[in-house]
Every structure is written in structure tokens, then in C-alpha cells.
Amino acid sequence: MIDKILEYQKLDGNKVKIEKALSENENKKQATLMVKFVKEAQSKALKMDEEAAKLKKEFEKLSQVEQKGLQMVEKYVNQKTEGADLEGLEETLSRMQKVLKQLSDLEDLLRKNKAQTEEIIKAFDTLKNKLRAAKIKHKENKDLYEAELAKKGPEIKATTKSLEEMEKTLDKELLAKYKAARKVGIYPVFVPLEGNSCGGCRISMASAKVDEIKRNGHIECYNCKRMIYNK
Numbered sequence: 570m571i572d573k574i575l576e577y578q579k580l581d582g583n584k585v586k587i588e589k590a591l592s593e594n595e596n597k598k599q600a601t602l603m604v605k606f607v608k609e610a611q612s613k614a615l616k617m618d619e620e621a622a623k624l625k626k627e628f629e630k631l632s633q634v635e636q637k638g639l640q641m642v643e644k645y646v647n648q649k650t651e652g653a654d655l656e657g658l659e660e661t662l663s664r665m666q667k668v669l670k671q672l673s674d675l676e677d678l679l680r681k682n683k684a685q686t687e688e689i690i691k692a693f694d695t696l697k698n699k700l701r702a703a704k705i706k707h708k709e710n711k712d713l714y715e716a717e718l719a720k721k722g723p724e725i726k727a728t729t730k731s732l733e734e735m736e737k738t739l740d741k742e743l744l745a746k747y748k749a750a751r752k753v754g755i756y757p758v759f760v761p762l763e764g765n766s767c768g769g770c771r772i773s774m775a776s777a778k779v780d781e782i783k784r785n786g787h788i789e790c791y792n793c794k795r796m797i798y799n800k
């Protein structure tokens with residue numbers, strides 16, 4: 570019984586090798602990285618968009634205030650000075666100076682707003698270019714990986730078919746144990762007893778366990794969960 574499952578395991582090894590190579594495929598890794606980059610860039614772009622909208626609102630508000638300030642200055646300038654006393658003139662002048670100071674501060678704010686907006690537009694353009702490059706890189710890598718997958722596909726399919734054929738002749742209990750272990754990524758599942766140690770993880774077995782292996786043909790390693798058989 571063990572011989573048959575070992576033969577099955579050997580054939581399954583081909584499949585494991587191909588699947589491992591595919592999962593470690595550099596093009597696949599790159600394509601995955603690009604997907605991650607695109608997602609991050611999209612959320613960055615969204616934040617930039619929000620920031621730009623905020624700056625635009627601020628700009629509109631500042632412009633409105635500026636407009637009002639200018640109107641006020643105009644009003645002061647056009648004010649008839651005839652008949653006004655010196656005190657009144659001085660007061661008007663002082664108010665005008667105050668408005669002019671506020672306008673100058675406003676100019677600074679508007680300048681700052683403009684600079685920030687320009688910075689965001691520049692950053693957005695850079696991001697857009699990077700995004701475009703990432704999309705191209707993603708497609709290139711995805712195509713290469715899919716070509717590899719298409720190349721290996723028939724081999725996997727043929728091996729799977731042979732394995733299924735073999736399964737019909739295997740002990741059901743052994744096969745179930747094998748499949749359960751494979752499902753959690755263990756390969757090889759069946760390993761020989763080497764002296765008193767597990768042939769998989771090299772851990773030492775108590776002599777009672779060694780006797781059990783010899784008596785039952787196999788036991789599960791308490792450490793690596795492989796099936797240790799007596800060769």
C-alpha cells in the first residue's frame with residue numbers, strides 16, 4: 570500500500586514543482602505589485618482631488634473678500650472731501666489704510682493658495698504619468714505570466730488526470746490523509762523513518778512511536794504532520 574502512495578506522491582511532485590514555479594513567477598509578482606501600486610495611486614489621486622477642491626473654495630472666498638475690499642477702497646477714494654473737517658479726513662484715511670493692509674494680507678493668502686494649487690497640479694501630473702507606466706508594466710507582466718500559464722496548463726492537466734486514475738487504486742484512508750496534508754501545503758507527505766527520526770523534519774521519535782510505525786506501517790509526525798512510514 571505504501572509503495573503505491575509513494576508512486577502517487579512522486580507523480581504529484583511534478584505538479585507541485587510546476588505550481589510552485591508558477592506561484593513564484595516573477596511576472597506574476599510584478600503584476601501583483603503593479604495592481605497594488607495602481608490602487609494606492611488612485612486613493613492618492615482622490616485625496617489630491619479633495620485638496621484641490623478645498624483650495625478652489627478657499628480661493629473663491631478670498632477673491633470675494635478681495636473684491637469687497639477693493640470696492641471699499643474705491644468708495645473711500647471717491648468720497649467727496651469738500652466740506653469735510655480734518656478729523657473726518659484723518660478717520661477716513663486711517664480706515665483706508667486698514668483696508669489696504671487687509672488687502673495686502675489677502676494678496677499673500679491668494680499667492681499661497683495659488684502656489685499650493687500649482688503644486689497639487691504638478692504632483693497630480695507626476696502621479697498620472699506613473700500610473701500610466703504602471704498600467705503598461707502590469708499588462709506586460711500579466712501577458713507574460715498568462716503565456717507561461719498557458720504553456721504549463723496542459724502538463725498540469727495531464728498530470729492531474731494520471732493522478733486521478735491512480736487514486737482509484739489507492740487506499741482511501743491513506744489518500745484522505747495525503748490530500749488533507751497537501752491542502753495545507755505539506756509536500757512530501759509520506760517520509761521514511763530514518764533511524765529513529767522523522768525523514769521530513771528530522772525530529773527524534775520515542776521508541777514506542779518507532780515500534781508503532783513498524784507495527785502499523787505509518788504514523789503522523791507530531792512535529793511536522795507528515796506521515797512517517799517504515800521503509
Ligand SMILES: [Zn+2]
Binds near residue numbers: 767769770772791792
Ligand atoms: Zn516530522
